[in-house]
Structures are given as C-alpha cells and as structure tokens.
Amino acid sequence: RSQAIRNALKTYNAAASSVSPKGRALTWSEVVEYAFLADFDLLRDPEKVGEVREWATPAARLLLDQYFRIERAWEEITRCNVEIRRLVTYIRDERALLVSVETDLRGTNPGLAWCVRRHRLQREQYNEIHMKRL
Numbered sequence: 001r002s003q004a005i006r007n008a009l010k011t012y013n014a015a016a017s018s019v020s021p022k023g024r025a026l027t028w029s030e031v032v033e034y035a036f037l038a039d040f041d042l043l044r045d046p047e048k049v050g051e052v053r054e055w056a057t058p059a060a061r062l063l064l065d066q067y068f069r070i071e072r073a074w075e076e077i078t079r080c081n082v083e084i085r086r087l088v089t090y091i092r093d094e095r096a097l098l099v100s101v102e103t104d105l106r107g108t109n110p111g112l113a114w115c116v117r118r119h120r121l122q123r124e125q126y127n128e129i130h131m132k133r134l
Contacts, residue, residue, distance in 0.1 A: 084134055091127045
C-alpha cells in the first residue's frame with residue numbers, strides 16, 4: 001500500500017510541475033501526516049488547477065462513505081444469516097451426537113455416560129440461551 005501511495009505521489013508531483021501555474025509539490029512526510037487519504041490533494045482536477053472534481057468534494061465523499069458503509073452492512077447481515085444457520089445446525093447436530101454417545105455408553109460404561117449426560121445438559125442450558133437470542 002505504501003508503494004502505491006509513493007507512486008501516486010510521484011505522478012501527482014510530475015503533473016503538478018507540468019501545469020501552469022505550477023501546482024504545489026508534496027513530500028512523503030507531508031503525505032504521512034494526513035489523517036485520511038480523502039483529504040489528499042490528489043483529488044484535485046489536474047486539468048483545471050484549483051478545482052476539485054465533483055466526486056472529491058467533502059459532501060460527495062461523505063455520501064460515498066455512507067453509501068459504502070451501508071453496502072458493507074448489508075453484506076455483513078448476509079454473512080451473519082449464513083453463520084446463524086451454521087450455528088443452529090451445529091447445536092442440533094451436537095445434541096444429537098451427545099444423546100447418541102450417552103445412550104451407547106449407558107450399557108458399557110455408566111460412569112462415562114453420566115459425564116456425557118452432565119456435559120450435554122450443561123451445553124443445552126447455554127445453547128437454549130443462544131437459540132432464544134437467534
């Protein structure tokens with residue numbers, strides 16, 4: 001990422017020196033001091049000195065930022081819905097497995113079956129809380 005910014009800085013400085021009147025050249029240390037790249041002078045129109053492209057105005061950048069945050073939020077909701085289905089499936093499968101193991105162990109190893117049962121009951125308590133929230 002740093003190399004891409006350095007390349008953009010070189011391109012900007014070359015363009016700034018080729019226009020009339022000459023644009024202000026930037027140094028790497030100045031660029032590093034910027035809090036956000038959105039405030040960077042590369043957003044200025046090289047063909048029209050001093051003018052900012054419409055999409056580079058603070059209001060337009062704010063709208064674009066909000067738009068893309070909303071888009072990412074919808075993507076996150078989709079991912080969460082997939083994860084919820086996976087979690088519900090895991091909870092059901094785990095319960096079925098623990099019941100099956102407990103049943104199999106009752107005849108051969110009652111002590112271990114009791115431990116599996118305690119573990120299953122404890123997991124079911126927590127899983128019930130999760131299922132109510134889902």
